[in-house]
Amino acid sequence: WQIETDDLTEIDVVRVEVGRTVSISVDALPDVEFEGEVVRIKPQSETKAGDVTYTVLIDITKGPVEKLKWGMTTFVDIDADPNL
Incomplete structure (x- = not known):
């Protein structure tokens, strides 16, 4: 399974770098935890409501993926490097 998030701001x-760890939660599965890894950051930005944003692709590496369904709302917390 892969998650695509398109709201990572230019700031x-x-x-964020490829290989970073990601914590994932799913609205429909509040008691289930997933983990993932950033596998791609698309180089082309988009502008949404005046903000420059980037799309990040995340592979789910841990968790009961068989419970996931297409279109479920997910929240991702990327372990960003504070030194960058």
């Missing part, structure tokens, strides 16, 4: 994208 945050510089602190």
